[in-house]
Amino acid sequence: MHEVSIIQSLMDQVERYAAEYAMTKVSRVVIRVGDQTGVCKDSLQFAFSAISQGTLVEGAEFVIEHTPGRELDLQTIEGEQEESVGEN
Amino acid sequence: MKIDINQRILSAHEAKTAQNKQLLAAKRIVTINLMGSPGAGKTSLLEGVMALLRPDLRVAVIEGDLFTSKDAKRVAALGIPAVQINTRGACHLDGNMMEGALDQLALDEIDLLIIENIGNLVCPAEFDLGEDFRLCLLSVTEGEDKITKYPLMFKDADAVVLNKVDLLPYVDFGLKQFYQDLTLLNPQATILEVSCRTAAGLAELAEWIKQCVTAKRQELARTAMQEKG
Incomplete structure (x- = not known):
């Protein structure tokens, strides 16, 4: 159940960074989840697709990397930038 | 473009929790x-133990439930300041909810704050609320297998309290296995057997x-001394 609030926090974070870098679309989000967190990966996937709908993250590839500890980290995001900002 | 972020996903919750913890320490609370699970007896435990704490300590309670203020009313009936948090579906309390609840309490008049988390053996274990001690409640009617089934909950507990021991003769609870x-x-956890019904334990x-309170106060005093030089 708390996977939904984890994804909610993740989405806030992703949107903040996307805005900071003037991204118009996020195409890939990579997170790391430790085995000792007790977080269900399938529920994360489900919550991600549900909560990202209607945002600039919708349709993005969601990659969950496994680690042995208690990590719960946003690693990287990839996306397209506004043309005026990019190219440098 | 690719951005490397490498940041805790729950960093917003964790920052809020750190802030709450600082406030509580400053107020020496x-x-x-x-x-514990729904029905393990968390509120009954509070009701039972309160009379024994009150002569020495000023206690307040934060009650977490999905819906209703039934538990806060039970605690308030004892004359204890109680704030109810209704999560409306969320399975745990977090830093933001705690901040809202702390706002409603007269923090200068509290020695001990007990947070009764949402009845759930899974999710609350994941969300540190800035507490000094974790007390996990299990009742004999739930079965001894819950320890190994929900290890995250019991692994970090400072004390595990086994409730409803008056029912031991009637249920197949493996006490030795527990x-x-x-x-x-x-191995560090204090283990206590109680029955809220008979008041045993x-x-x-x-x-x-009370020992927790003393230990924490000594720690706070030590820190204050160190800061002074």
């Missing part, structure tokens, strides 16, 4: 996070809570 599994998983629990 000792906090206990009380966790002790074996728990000591293996969490509640005096020992009250004693443990």
Whole structure:
């Protein structure tokens, strides 16, 4: 159940960074989840697709990397930038 | 473009929790996070132990539930300041909800704050609320296998309290297995047997809570001394 609030926090974070870098679309989000967190990966996937709908993250590839500890980290995001900002 | 972020996903919650913890320490309030299944007897435990704590400590309670203020009313009926948090579906309390609840309490008039978390053996274990001590409640009707089935909950507990021991003759609770599994998983935990119905063991629990308060106060005093130089 708390996977939904984890994804909610993740989405806030992703949107903040996307805005900071003037991204118009996020195409890939990579997170790391430790085995000792007790977080269900399938529920994360489900919550991600549900909560990202209607945002600039919708349709993005969601990659969950496994680690042995208690990590719960946003690693990287990839996306397209506004043309005026990019190219440098 | 690709951005490397490498940041905790729950960093917003964790920052809020750190802030709450600082506030509680500044007010010299000792906090206990009380966790356990629905029906384990968390509110009954509070009702039972309160009379034993009150002569020495000013206690307040934060009650977490999905809906209703039934538990806060039960605690308030004892004359204890109680704030109800309704999560409306969320399975745990977090830093933001705690901040809202702390706002409603007269923090200068509290020695001990007990947070009764949402009845759930899974999610609350994941969300540190800035508490000083974790008290996990299990009742004999739930079965001894819960220790190994929900290790995250019991692994970090400072005390595990086994409730409803008056029902032991009537249920198939493996008491020996319970002790074996728990000591293996969490050798540091204090283990107490109680019955909120008969009041057995509640005096020992009250004693443990008082010891927590003393230990935390000594720690706060030490820190204050170090800061002074």
